[in-house]
Amino acid sequence: MSKGRYGIHGGQYISETLMNELIHLEECYEHYKNDPEFQKELDTLNREYSGRPSLLYYAEKMTKDLGGAKIYLKREDLNHTGSHKINNVLGQALLAKKMGKTRIIAETGAGQHGVATATAAALLGMECEIFMGEEDTKRQALNVYRMELLGAKVHPVASGTQTLKDAVNECMREWTNRVGDTLYVLGSVMGPHPFPMIVRDFQSVISREARAQILEREGQLPAAVAACVGGGSNSMGAFYNFISDKEVELIGCEAAGKGVDTARTAATIATGSLGIFHGMKSYFCQDAYGQIAPVYSISAGLDYPGIGPEHAYLHDIGRAQYVPVTDDEAVDAFEYIARMEGIICAIESAHAVAHVMKIAKNYRPDQSIIICLSGRGDKDVAAIARYRGVDIHE
Amino acid sequence: MNDMRNSTQNNSRNNAMNSARIDTQNDMQTRNKLSKVFDTPNRKAFIAFLTAGDPTADCTVEYILEMERAGADLIEIGIPFSDPAAEGVVIQEANIRALKGGITTDGVFEIVRRVREHSQIPLAFMTYANPVFHYGYEKFFTKCEMLGVDAIIIPDLPFEEKEEMEIPANAHHVALISMVAPTSESRIQAIASEAQGFIYVVSSMGVTGVRSEIKTDVGAIVESIRKVTDVPCAVGFGISTPEQAKAMAQISDGAIVGSAIVKIIAKYGAEAGPELYHYVKAMKDAVAECV
Numbered sequence: 001m002s003k004g005r006y007g008i009h010g011g012q013y014i015s016e017t018l019m020n021e022l023i024h025l026e027e028c029y030e031h032y033k034n035d036p037e038f039q040k041e042l043d044t045l046n047r048e049y050s051g052r053p054s055l056l057y058y059a060e061k062m063t064k065d066l067g068g069a070k071i072y073l074k075r076e077d078l079n080h081t082g083s084h085k086i087n088n089v090l091g092q093a094l095l096a097k098k099m100g101k102t103r104i105i106a107e108t109g110a111g112q113h114g115v116a117t118a119t120a121a122a123l124l125g126m127e128c129e130i131f132m133g134e135e136d137t138k139r140q141a142l143n144v145y146r147m148e149l150l151g152a153k154v155h156p157v158a159s160g161t162q163t164l165k166d167a168v169n170e171c172m173r174e175w176t177n178r179v180g181d182t183l184y185v186l187g188s189v190m191g192p193h194p195f196p197m198i199v200r201d202f203q204s205v206i207s208r209e210a211r212a213q214i215l216e217r218e219g220q221l222p223a224a225v226a227a228c229v230g231g232g233s234n235s236m237g238a239f240y241n242f243i244s245d246k247e248v249e250l251i252g253c254e255a256a257g258k259g260v261d262t263a264r265t266a267a268t269i270a271t272g273s274l275g276i277f278h279g280m281k282s283y284f285c286q287d288a289y290g291q292i293a294p295v296y297s298i299s300a301g302l303d304y305p306g307i308g309p310e311h312a313y314l315h316d317i318g319r320a321q322y323v324p325v326t327d328d329e330a331v332d333a334f335e336y337i338a339r340m341e342g343i344i345c346a347i348e349s350a351h352a353v354a355h356v357m358k359i360a361k362n363y364r365p366d367q368s369i370i371i372c373l374s375g376r377g378d379k380d381v382a383a384i385a386r387y388r389g390v391d392i393h394e
Numbered sequence: 395m396n397d398m399r400n401s402t403q404n405n406s407r408n409n410a411m412n413s414a415r416i417d418t419q420n421d422m423q424t425r426n427k428l429s430k431v432f433d434t435p436n437r438k439a440f441i442a443f444l445t446a447g448d449p450t451a452d453c454t455v456e457y458i459l460e461m462e463r464a465g466a467d468l469i470e471i472g473i474p475f476s477d478p479a480a481e482g483v484v485i486q487e488a489n490i491r492a493l494k495g496g497i498t499t500d501g502v503f504e505i506v507r508r509v510r511e512h513s514q515i516p517l518a519f520m521t522y523a524n525p526v527f528h529y530g531y532e533k534f535f536t537k538c539e540m541l542g543v544d545a546i547i548i549p550d551l552p553f554e555e556k557e558e559m560e561i562p563a564n565a566h567h568v569a570l571i572s573m574v575a576p577t578s579e580s581r582i583q584a585i586a587s588e589a590q591g592f593i594y595v596v597s598s599m600g601v602t603g604v605r606s607e608i609k610t611d612v613g614a615i616v617e618s619i620r621k622v623t624d625v626p627c628a629v630g631f632g633i634s635t636p637e638q639a640k641a642m643a644q645i646s647d648g649a650i651v652g653s654a655i656v657k658i659i660a661k662y663g664a665e666a667g668p669e670l671y672h673y674v675k676a677m678k679d680a681v682a683e684c685v
Contacts, residue, residue, distance in 0.1 A: 015550060015575070016577075017596060019552050019553070160477060172479045289499050289500075
């Protein structure tokens with residue numbers, strides 16, 4: 001069996017044209033992963049540019065209101081560019097630079113990964129092109145302009161459903177066209193090996209910090225860690241260093257959209273089946289003939305028809321559980337945490353908040369739950385207003 | 395496997411292949427029509443691609459027979475996929491048209507059944523891993539065998555991942571075609587040593603689609619392959635004119651054309667028959683001039 005397997009999942013289902021490049025990427029990554037100089041540079045960027053370590057904030061009002069476990073928020077929303085995406089992007093862009101690449105390309109859904117990639121490209125002096133579904137460029141016009149301000153070229157993708165999966169397709173096509181000077185900075189723990197491993201490693205800083213922070217604060221491990229899951233990068237980062245702590249529950253919150261019993265959903269574990277797509281074997285939302293389903297969620301960042309292969313494996317072995325959270329529940333949580341804690345979080349992260357609102361009371365007050373607050377919600381304010389029928393002019 | 399090409403040169407395959415594997419392949423190929431594609435000395439093959447169900451299943455049946463009449467040696471039938479990541483815009487759009495028209499994998503098998511009422515032309519499927527995986531390898535290749543589909547080409551199934559599909563395909567006498575790309579270099583040895591049916595040489599970087607110029611040194615790639623195996627090489631990606639087809643066939647065993655054919659179908663819809671006949675005939679004539 002090929003490399004990069006997580007149980008039966010993962011692998012390298014990708015065109016022959018890209019294979020040597022993926023092998024080269026893996027070799028370079030393995031080299032720099034163990035290179036103290038590289039790690040030092042990345043650490044400096046994380047601290048001095050991105051603002052790490054991110055805070056582990058005790059949400060006291062929420063805790064009292066929900067009545068149960070102590071709620072802690074891992075504040076990835078406070079990172080530079082406003083989400084966890086920067087953790088991975090700084091790592092990959094630095095790696096690209098070491099590999100001698102002069103150009104990075106990336107897909108984006110809501111625009112968070114695109115903005116983070118454009119930011120890293122500006123910082124490291126690299127050419128940058130972002131592929132974004134045309135539908136998403138309209139939903140997130142502000143982020144398009146933000147990327148352009150940072151010097152990136154944004155390509156609206158008009159094929160297929162014009163959303164995140166089509167942006168990935170187009171980015172793959174572009175990489176096939178030009179691998180020599182270009183690295184595809186993949187935004188989630190998905191795609192062909194070695195991407196799920198590389199992105200997980202760069203994102204695992206979240207749980208490395210959170211584990212030390214909670215031990216310092218509480219003197220014990222949390223009862224649970226909850227995070228939203230689209231492709232699954234913030235959740236994999238939040239879970240990773242807790243995987244061997246068997247007593248810590250790992251809870252991935254999927255976007256159920258209008259509900260898992262409707263076609264308007266993006267909950268892959270709840271509604272998907274085993275398949276091969278975007279370079280990996282994993283679970284995907286698909287029809288009876290293996291055509292990839294057009295998925296839906298209010299959150300553009302979770303609007304993806306698959307899930308990373310390591311998540312699929314954690315699901316198979318029962319190490320993590322994956323729960324669906326609807327648009328309605330996420331929007332309620334978005335408003336709740338804004339009023340309760342004065343934090344406007346990303347609608348993606350609000351999916352995790354919504355689930356913890358349901359379960360907090362099942363835990364004792366001496367237990368704690370960490371929610372990975374993956375991003376900030378400025379980008380979502382207009383969409384939430386529309387959802388509530390409020391007419392605002394941006 | 396030596397019967398695949400009328401080769402007077404020594405079998406230069408000097409790497410060891412296990413004998414069980416060779417037995418399977420010989421068995422497969424004696425029962426498989428692919429050997430007809432490249433069997434005549436000094437006669438190069440013309441391989442035509444179209445997307446099944448574009449614009450309708452009836453048209454696909456008609457166009458396959460029309461292209462056979464015009465001289466095509468092998469027809470590649472594209473099973474549409476929602477996300478054809480290796481395709482350029484022309485074939486992407488054909489996939490969308492076909493799926494909107496309601497074609498399914500079972501519908502594609504029905505097209506093949508109807509073609510087989512009239513023709514024994516060698517046939518290959520071209521699709522992505524997921525439609526085949528989801529259908530079930532065993533069920534899929536059982537149907538291929540029953541209907542006489544001789545080969546399958548899967549652009550998102552590289553050498554490292556091929557085994558899961560190759561074993562069930564070969565068990566039903568279907569060849570899994572390997573691709574070699576301009577970036578394959580050090581991988582050519584391994585890929586060629588296990589290749590079966592023919593090798594699909596990708597002429598250019600990027601995705602499928604018409605190109606005004608093919609910049610890759612395809613001749614050098616074919617040379618590297620021939621140091622390892624006698625399995626024939628057909629060149630695809632970017633070929634649209636008789637001159638290009640001739641040039642590529644000259645340095646290989648045949649030319650594969652997809653986007654240019656799909657473009658004709660897109661333009662003429664249900665009336666594309668005569669146009670396809672003329673185009674394929676011109677291409678086949680150009681390829682046939684090679685020696």
